[in-house]
Amino acid sequence: xxxxxxxxxxxxxxxxxxxxxxxxxxxxxxxxxxxxxxxxxxxxxxxxxxxxxxxxxxxxxxxxxxxxxxxxxxxxxxxxxxxxxxxxxxxxxxxxxxxxxxxxxxxxxxxxxxxxxxxxxxxxxxxxxxxxxxxxxxxxxxxxxxxxxxxxxxxxxxxxxxxxxxxxxxxxxxxxxxxxxxxxxxxxxxxxxxxxxxxxxxxxxxxxxxxxxxxxxxxxxxxxxxxxxxxxxxxxxxxxxxxxxxxxxxxxxxxxxxxxxxxxx
Amino acid sequence: xxxxxxxxxxxxxxxxxxxxxxxxxxxxxxxxxxxxxxxxxxxxxxxxxxxxxxxxxxxxxxxxxxxxxxxxxxxxxxxxxxxxxxxxxxxxxxxxxxxxxxxxxxxxxxxxxxxxxxxxxxxxxxxxxxxxxxxxxxxxxxxxxxxxxxxxxxxxxxxxxxxxxxxxxxxxxxxxxxxxxxxxxxxxxxxxxxxxxxxxxxxxxxxxxxxxxxxxxxxxxxxxxxxxxxxxxxxxxxxxxxxxxxxxxxxxxxxxxxxxxxxxxxxxxxxxxxxxxxxxxxxxxxxxxxxxxxxxxxxxxxxxxxxxxxxxxxxxxxxxxxxxxxxxxxxxxxxxxx
Amino acid sequence: xxxxxxxxxxxxxxxxxxxxxxxxxxxxxxxxxxxxxxxxxxxxxxxxxxxxxxxxxxxxxxxxxxxxxxxxxxxxxxxxxxxxxxxxxxxxxxxxxxxxxxxxxxxxxxxxxxxxxxxxxxxxxxxxxxxxxxxxxxxxxxxxxxxxxxxxxxxxxxxxxxxxxxxxxxxxxxxxxxxxxxxxxxxxxxxxxxxxxxxxxxxxxxxxxxxxxxxxxxxxxxxxxxxxxxxxxxxxxxxxxxxxxxxxxxxxxxxxxxxxx
Numbered sequence: 085x086x087x088x089x090x091x092x093x094x095x096x097x098x099x100x101x102x103x104x105x106x107x108x109x110x111x112x113x114x115x116x117x118x119x120x121x122x123x124x125x126x127x128x129x130x131x132x133x134x135x136x137x138x139x140x141x142x143x144x145x146x147x148x149x150x151x152x153x154x155x156x157x158x159x160x161x162x163x164x165x166x167x168x169x170x171x172x173x174x175x176x177x178x179x180x181x182x183x184x185x186x187x188x189x190x191x192x193x194x195x196x197x198x199x200x201x202x203x204x205x206x207x208x209x210x211x212x213x214x215x216x217x218x219x220x221x222x223x224x225x226x227x228x229x230x231x232x233x234x235x236x237x238x239x240x241x242x243x244x245x246x247x248x249x250x251x252x253x254x255x256x257x258x259x260x261x262x263x264x265x266x267x268x269x270x271x272x273x274x275x276x277x278x279x280x281x282x283x284x285x286x287x288x289x290x291x292x293x294x295x296x297x298x299x300x301x302x303x304x305x306x307x308x309x310x311x312x313x314x315x316x317x318x319x320x321x322x323x324x325x326x327x328x329x330x331x332x333x334x335x336x337x338x339x340x341x342x343x344x345x346x347x348x349x
Numbered sequence: 350x351x352x353x354x355x356x357x358x359x360x361x362x363x364x365x366x367x368x369x370x371x372x373x374x375x376x377x378x379x380x381x382x383x384x385x386x387x388x389x390x391x392x393x394x395x396x397x398x399x400x401x402x403x404x405x406x407x408x409x410x411x412x413x414x415x416x417x418x419x420x421x422x423x424x425x426x427x428x429x430x431x432x433x434x435x436x437x438x439x440x441x442x443x444x445x446x447x448x449x450x451x452x453x454x455x456x457x458x459x460x461x462x463x464x465x466x467x468x469x470x471x472x473x474x475x476x477x478x479x480x481x482x483x484x485x486x487x488x489x490x491x492x493x494x495x496x497x498x499x500x501x502x503x504x505x506x507x508x509x510x511x512x513x514x515x516x517x518x519x520x521x522x523x524x525x526x527x528x529x530x531x532x533x534x535x536x537x538x539x540x541x542x543x544x545x546x547x548x549x550x551x552x553x554x555x556x557x558x559x560x561x562x563x564x565x566x567x568x569x570x571x572x573x574x575x576x577x578x579x580x581x582x583x584x585x586x587x588x589x590x591x592x593x594x595x596x597x598x599x600x601x602x603x604x605x606x607x608x609x610x611x612x613x614x615x616x617x618x619x620x621x622x623x624x625x626x627x628x629x630x631x632x633x634x635x636x637x638x639x640x641x642x643x644x645x646x647x648x649x650x651x652x653x654x655x656x657x658x659x660x661x662x663x664x665x666x667x668x669x670x671x672x673x674x675x676x677x678x679x680x681x682x683x684x685x686x687x
Numbered sequence: 688x689x690x691x692x693x694x695x696x697x698x699x700x701x702x703x704x705x706x707x708x709x710x711x712x713x714x715x716x717x718x719x720x721x722x723x724x725x726x727x728x729x730x731x732x733x734x735x736x737x738x739x740x741x742x743x744x745x746x747x748x749x750x751x752x753x754x755x756x757x758x759x760x761x762x763x764x765x766x767x768x769x770x771x772x773x774x775x776x777x778x779x780x781x782x783x784x785x786x787x788x789x790x791x792x793x794x795x796x797x798x799x800x801x802x803x804x805x806x807x808x809x810x811x812x813x814x815x816x817x818x819x820x821x822x823x824x825x826x827x828x829x830x831x832x833x834x835x836x837x838x839x840x841x842x843x844x845x846x847x848x849x850x851x852x853x854x855x856x857x858x859x860x861x862x863x864x865x866x867x868x869x870x871x872x873x874x875x876x877x878x879x880x881x882x883x884x885x886x887x888x889x890x891x892x893x894x895x896x897x898x899x900x901x902x903x904x905x906x907x908x909x910x911x912x913x914x915x916x917x918x919x920x921x922x923x924x925x926x927x928x929x930x931x932x933x934x935x936x937x938x939x940x941x942x943x944x945x946x947x948x
Contacts (some may be wrong), residue, residue, distance in 0.1 A: 103874060104718065106755070108883065141876045149876045168870060191607050197726070199870045200613040211609040212582065218609075245577070249608075372849050432854055434817070434827055459847035463829035463863075466814035470782060470821035475908030478812040497917065499703035499809070505914050512908035525946075549826050552855040554842065571947070595948055628947045649945060651938065662924070667941055669927045669934045679935030684948065 085186075085232065085260040085284035087157065088329050092348045094127040095160060095262075095286060095331040100146050103139040116150050118337055123158050125344075130188065130331065133162040136301070137193035144178035154182045160234075163223075164192020165214045169205035176223065180230055188234045188262055189223065191216045217249070220256035234260040234286075239272035240304040246272065247279070254280070262331050264302050265290035267309075267317055269324050277327070286329035289318045291340060301333075315340060318347055352511035358490075361513035363398050363420075364390045365450040367441065367465070368413070369458055370403035371431055372558060378456040380416045380526040382519060385483055386454055387417030387527065389492070392485045395451065396420060400444060402429045402437055410537050415529035422448075422538045429542070431460055432551055438467040439546035445472050450514045452492050454483070457518035469516050475509030476516040481523055482506075492517065502646075522570065522627070566617065571597030571628045574617060574644070577604040578633015578654060578673060585611045588632060591677050594684055600624065602640045618643035632673045636661025653677070688741035688836065691792055691801045692732040693819070694725040694760055696753040697809040705916050721756040724804025727864050730871040731834060732802050733764040739836050742766040744795060748776055748787055754887050761882035762874035769795070773891045775902045781810070783906035785818025790895040792823065800841065801861040805830055816863035826860040832867040 088095070098118055101111035122129040131143030143161040147154060161184055163175065179187070194200055201214040206222040208214065220233055235258040238246055250261075261280070263273055265288040277285060290298050291314040299306045314336075321330060330348070335341060364386040369376040379399070386397045396419040401410050403425065410421040424440055445453065445468070453468075455461045457479050469476035481504075482495035491508040492515040498505040509515045566572065573592040575585055585599065592599045600622075601615040617624055618640040629647035634640060636652075636659050644650070645664070652665035653673045662668040669676060699718040706713050721729075732743040745760035747753050748771040757768035771791055779787065792798050801820075806813035813829070820827035833844035837855070843862060844853045856862075874882075892902055900906065927937045942948045 103759075103879070104720070108879065139873060141879075145876045149880070171873075194613070194616075197723075197871070197873065202612075212612045213606050213609045215607055215609055242577075371847075432852055434829070438821070459830050459845075462813045463817055463827065466781065466785075466812075466817035467821040467827065469814070470785060470818045473782075473908070475780065475782065476812075476814060477909060478810075478814060493912075498914070502703045502917070503705060503914050504917050505911050507909050507911050509908040510910060549857075551826065551828075553852065554855060555853040556850070557852065558850040628942070649942075649947060651942075657926075665924055667925045667927065667938065669938055671928070671931055671934045675931035676934050676938075679931045680938060683935045683939040 085234070085286070085329065088128060089284055089286075089327070093157075093329070094344060094348065095130045095329060096122045096127050096335055097130045097132060097331065097333045098122070099132050099135055100141045100143060103141065112146075112150060115146060116152065119152055121337065121341065123153060123155060126158070127344075128158045128160055128186070130160040131162065133164045133190075133192060134166060134195075134198055135162075135193070137166075137195035137198065139195065139197050142175060144175050144182065144184070147182060148178065154184060156183045156185055159184050160186035160188055162188045162190060162192075163219070164190050165201045165216065165219050166192050166194045166198035167201060168199050169201065172201065176227055176230075180227070185230070185232050186234065187223070187231050188236070189216050189220050189258070190236045217252045217256045220253060220258060224257040232259050233257060234262055236264065237261050237273070237276055237285075238264045238302065239266070239270045239276075240264060240302045243272050243275070247275070250276070250280075254283070258283075260284040260286065262286045263288050265298055265333055266321060267295070267298070267306070267312070268320075273325070277325075284329065285325075285327075286331045287321055287325050288331040288333055289321055290314065290334065291318070291332050291336065292334035297334070315343055315347065322348055353513055358511075358513055361449045361451040363396045363448070363450050364393075365453045365514070366397065366399045366418070367453060367455040367461070368399050368401040369456040369461060370401060370406060371460065373403070373405065375401065375406070375409050375412065376456070376458075376521075377526060378458065378519075378521040379413070380529075381521070381524040382454045382456060383413060383416040383418050384527040385519070385524045386452070389452060389483060389485055392487075393451070393490060398422060398448070398450065400424070400441065402426075402440060403431070404429055407539070414533045414535040415531050416527055417533070419535045420538060421535065422540055424540045424542065426542045428547060428550065430553070430556075432553055432556075433547075434464045434467055435549040435551075436542060436547050437464055438471060440540070440542060441468045442471045443543070443546065444540060445514060451490070453514045453516045455516070455518050457520040461518055465516060465518055472514070474512040474514055474516055475507075476518070477507045478518050480517045480519050483517060483519070491515070566598050566600055566615070566622050566624050569598035569624070569626055571595050571630070572600045572617070572624060572626045572644075572647075573597050573630045573632065574600035574602065574634060575605055575611070575632045576602035576634030576640070577608070578635075579605055579610065580633075582610045584633075584674070587674065587677055591630075591681060594681055597628070600644075602634045602637075631661050631665065632677065634661050635659040636664065688735060688739050688799045689795075689797055690732045690735060690741060690743045691795060691798050692725070692729045692743060692745050692760065692765065693788055693801065693803045693815070694729060694745055694747045694756050695722045695807045696720070696747065696749050696756045697722045697807055705914060719752065719755065721759050722804055722807045722809075724806060724808070724864070724866065725756075726804070726871040727866055727868050728802040728804045729760050729763055729765065730869045731864055733872075734869065735800070735834070735836060736764075736766075741799075744769065746788060746791055746795075747771070748779070748784060751889070757887060758882045758885065759874065761885050762879040763872055764878065768885065768887055770887060770889045771895070772889050775892050775899060778904035778907060779902065780907035780909045781812050781814035781818055782908055783902055785815045786822050786901050786906055787895065787897060788815070789819045789822035790897045791890060792819065794890070794895045799858045801825075801859075803861065803863045805863045805865050813863070816861055820861035823859070823861070826856045827862070828854070828856055828860065829863045831862045831864045834862065834864075834868070
């Protein structure tokens with residue numbers, strides 16, 4: 085991850101089509117285009133795992149079925165706790181086969197359709213439920229040295245609770261951190277940087293004008309700002325957090341992608 | 350399909366209740382249904398009949414008069430063990446053809462919900478599930494059956510104008526059981542199973558009775574739910590004690606499940622289960638929208654929280670400002686006095 | 688084994704309001720999904736097929752757009768899918784719905800087992816499964832949480848309020864399943880792409896030899912005569928403060944007033 089920060093490599097989030105899509109073939113085409121554009125421009129494509137609990141296709145099957153190229157430094161996939169054990173191992177093994185090493189391990193959002201991993205599935209005792217911590221431990225135990233594992237940090241949650249969780253995530257083998265989207269300087273993130281100076285932190289930038297979606301994503305109300313300008317916010321984040329990488333969510337490929345070249349200087 | 354003329358319909362009279370028999374007992378929901386049937390019968394100047402099917406139920410039949418039944422049809426047979434929907438349906442259809450009831454009410458229990466649709470199809474009549482309101486239309490004698498639709502967002506009133514009997518199921522505890530009047534009497538009609546009723550029979554391999562109700566949040570009438578304020582797995586032990594005392598189930602917010610304090614199958618909310626209970630007691634749950642959407646259509650919501658200003662405390666019917674670790678033990682002390 | 692799984696397309700959410708002027712039910716912009724319980728029925732059908740061989744046929748009745756749930760069933764592993772769709776089926780209550788589905792099952796022929804979800808989340812009646820069994824005069828088991836096949840019979844475990852039972856039914860039979868029975872698989876992208884190409888047969892009343900008098904509104908004994916909003920939620924919060932003991936007393940008192948405990 086240090087490599088990404090030093091070389092100013094953006095992490096660009098890509099959402100695979102939803103299972104329920106009524107125009108799947110078109111969605112696949114669009115995904116292919118975006119994915120290739122991210123890689124061609126030297127950025128890192130980050131593929132979500134059933135984001136917001138919406139049943140979607142997996143990053144690994146997208147790459148496989150669509151025959152997409154994989155550059156180990158340029159692909160990261162999200163992996164959450166809503167899988168069957170079988171499915172989880174299938175994804176991890178596909179990653180190894182394809183040369184994907186960066187995983188962002190999160191608890192994730194479930195839905196009725198998404199089976200939650202049970203502690204017994206992954207040989208955990210002493211916890212009633214599998215969170216990102218248990219998943220990290222499992223991956224490190226069963227797939228040692230195969231992956232570089234990242235975790236999420238939510239500065240909108242009560243701080244002590246979140247730092248206590250971060251402590252456990254680090255103990256479980258987390259090697260980098262991606263924050264929830266920031267739209268301004270955030271004291272919790274400052275504390276994070278201070279507390280873990282050796283851990284690469286990637287701050288997330290909200291690249292959509294729709295701030296209410298951000299509220300939905302983080303679970304807390306963020307005041308609506310008519311004048312919200314994603315590119316300006318991004319520039320500001322670079323200034324405020326010069327030692328951090330940046331993860332771009334909901335990036336507009338039409339309006340903003342080409343502007344990225346001049347943003348991180 | 351076969352529809353009835355006005356004259357045909359006039360041949361149908363009386364309000365029937367199909368008794369819920371399980372574990373060798375007539376279940377209380379039967380009394381609740383008889384109470385309602387009594388009201389309907391009084392409104393339409395007819396009688397209440399109860400059909401009791403089971404093994405060794407003859408002695409129990411008389412107990413139903415006290416709740417308002419005028420007549421009990423008792424079908425006592427060892428094959429009627431609550432498992433043979435096929436036989437019970439055939440018997441009921443035959444009795445319906447013979448006695449022509451105007452209305453048939455049945456409990457919306459696991460058993461009733463399997464049996465009654467089979468009867469309604471075979472008897473060519475309409476059936477409305479899970480009614481919360483039943484009344485007789487004075488103009489034409491139709492049964493007006495009100496039930497929640499779209500998850501309770503809308504109440505629909507349904508009738509079967511051209512078919513008899515009119516059949517409806519009602520969930521336990523929706524109607525109130527009347528005070529029994531021991532002085533009431535009535536007649537008992539004994540019926541038996543014919544060979545043709547029992548042409549199909551399941552082979553029973555095991556019947557397992559358990560005091561511990563199956564864990565099913567959506568069927569629970571009372572849910573005691575905990576969030577971040579419960580502070581850990583030990584806190585959930587307290588909620589479990591609370592739940593078992595009131596015969597409820599334990600739910601949880603996402604924060605509590607994510608923290609690993611309780612399993613995901615307890616999670617209520619957008620990314621967990623949606624419930625609609627009679628009583629929802631939220632303990633230390635702040636009430637993020639994603640949780641609220643999973644429980645807000647519960648009938649009565651109680652919130653217990655030390656912080657009086659959370660969204661949950663605002664939306665609750667009853668909000669208790671206090672430390673749940675102090676208040677809940679006191680509640681447990683209060684309850685046995687009932 | 689020839690297995691028919693009945694699936695229904697339902698609105699994804701129960702958001703519904705009554706327009707104060709037109710008195711009609713307003714349900715705008717709500718997505719359609721496969722009835723969640725049916726996913727478990729489908730999964731069980733596919734698992735039985737994987738174990739014992741045979742085929743799974745997904746069957747649905749609904750408007751033309753209901754083909755989406757059948758394609759979903761194909762993506763997950765159903766071998767065939769059939770849609771019953773015609774204006775004549777419109778307005779069916781559970782009697783007429785189970786009649787049409789039963790006629791289609793007869794037409795499919797040589798079916799050993801019909802699997803339905805316990806209930807559909809839009810109507811919540813749980814009547815169609817047993818209704819199909821009644822029309823076919825087959826054996827039935829509702830609320831099944833485990834199923835095994837033994838020769839020409841099945842052994843099912845059912846959960847109920849007082850425990851559970853295990854019993855054996857001769858095939859052909861109809862079962863309805865609860866969510867405990869399995870964990871439905873999520874269709875793969877490959878499966879989904881293959882399902883897009885499936886030529887889906889649409890059957891009309893004549894195709895299933897149905898009596899028009901028993902279809903749709905004609906065949907439905909029940910009529911919805913009125914819809915209204917439920918009694919509004921009481922907005923006033925009763926606030927209880929004091930010592931823990933006082934709070935507990937006050938709460939128990941309030942709950943007793945409402946006959947809740």
